[in-house]
Amino acid sequence: MNKxxxxxxVIRGTGACVPxxxxxxxxxxxxxxxxDEWIRERTGVRRRRIAExxxxxxxxxxxxxxxVEEAGISPDExxxxxxxxxxxxxxxxCTACRVQEALGADGAVGFDLNAACSGFLFAYNTAQxxxxxxxxxxxxxxxxxxxSRLVDWTDRGTCILFGDGAGAVLLQAAEGKxxxxxxxxxxxxxxxxxxxxxxxRIRSIxxxxxxxxxxxxxxxxxxxxxxxxxxxxxxxxxxxxxxELFLEDIDWFVLHQANARIVDAVARRLRLDIGKFPMNLQDxxxxxxxxxxxxxNELNRKxxxxxxxxxxxxxxxxxxxxxxxxLDWDLER
Ligand code: UT7
Numbered sequence: 303m304n305k306x307x308x309x310x311x312v313i314r315g316t317g318a319c320v321p322x323x324x325x326x327x328x329x330x331x332x333x334x335x336x337x338d339e340w341i342r343e344r345t346g347v348r349r350r351r352i353a354e355x356x357x358x359x360x361x362x363x364x365x366x367x368x369x370v371e372e373a374g375i376s377p378d379e380x381x382x383x384x385x386x387x388x389x390x391x392x393x394x395x396c397t398a399c400r401v402q403e404a405l406g407a408d409g410a411v412g413f414d415l416n417a418a419c420s421g422f423l424f425a426y427n428t429a430q431x432x433x434x435x436x437x438x439x440x441x442x443x444x445x446x447x448x449x450s451r452l453v454d455w456t457d458r459g460t461c462i463l464f465g466d467g468a469g470a471v472l473l474q475a476a477e478g479k480x481x482x483x484x485x486x487x488x489x490x491x492x493x494x495x496x497x498x499x500x501x502x503r504i505r506s507i508x509x510x511x512x513x514x515x516x517x518x519x520x521x522x523x524x525x526x527x528x529x530x531x532x533x534x535x536x537x538x539x540x541x542x543x544x545x546e547l548f549l550e551d552i553d554w555f556v557l558h559q560a561n562a563r564i565v566d567a568v569a570r571r572l573r574l575d576i577g578k579f580p581m582n583l584q585d586x587x588x589x590x591x592x593x594x595x596x597x598x599n600e601l602n603r604k605x606x607x608x609x610x611x612x613x614x615x616x617x618x619x620x621x622x623x624x625x626x627x628x629l630d631w632d633l634e635r
Contacts, residue, residue: 348564469595
């Protein structure tokens, strides 16, 4: 083994599953006061997928199954299944246990991890920690969301942004360079983006017999936007410095797909060509923890990613939370 080489988690397969139902901007403009033009200009989103029959579990299972299939391994080789989700079908059993059963991954331990839109990145880092420490050899990491179920479809400030779906990567221990991630949380900014609480699911009945209002996602879009545009370039620089790399060493910057204007602004702040920042949010909207693995899968299946290329993944969102990780792409298609 080369001195610089250590055991690291290498992506051996990817997968994705999005719901069948397509909801385009024009249709949204039919029930809230907005327009296709406004949504496209302010967000880049043209359409998104909405889970009807699909669930967070079913999409996670399908995305995971594809990643395992591409890796060419047997499900019983999987040591761990991590599912990042902020919109599980149930609080427990966790989504990962349902995936474990469905895939027949009898030897795997599974648990969910919630860091909102940063969830996949943090789950990926967790998987790497288990692999580099020698505890696990094979880890399936999934981001799956039915976030449309948490959205207030009368609130034009949020409903235009989000979509449902799942993405997955299968990591396996191999000789390679281990990169240190950069990840942060700032709970003091938590009010900028919130989801429903458990206590609000226990519906109370008021004295007139009316049920209390169900809570939805609330967002101060401007605050989240400014936070993302400030913190994402910083954390990308931080992860590169930590690993003695430069911006020029990176072939692709795979960012959480929240808003095309955020991705544009990050590229501009880093003085990089926008062509290095692939996007698919025009088709799927913001799928929260699923956006990075859905995009990775698309780039992988289209043969855009080449063996030996270096990628930076960067996530950000509610918490507030944000982070970036570096990886060497090792899949040949
Ligand atoms: O995954 C991480 C989570 N979230 C994000 O990353 C979201 C980050 N933020 C954003 O993407 C943007 O802030 C939004 C897309 C949510 C909003 O865009 P914006 O350019 O920040 O708009 P704004 O909230 O400043 O609103 C500008 C105007 C307002 O009207 P006035 O007060 O100027 O008359 C809004 O009422 O646009 C109005 N507006 C809309 N108009 C048509 C807000 N939403 C809509 C809408 N259609 N859907």
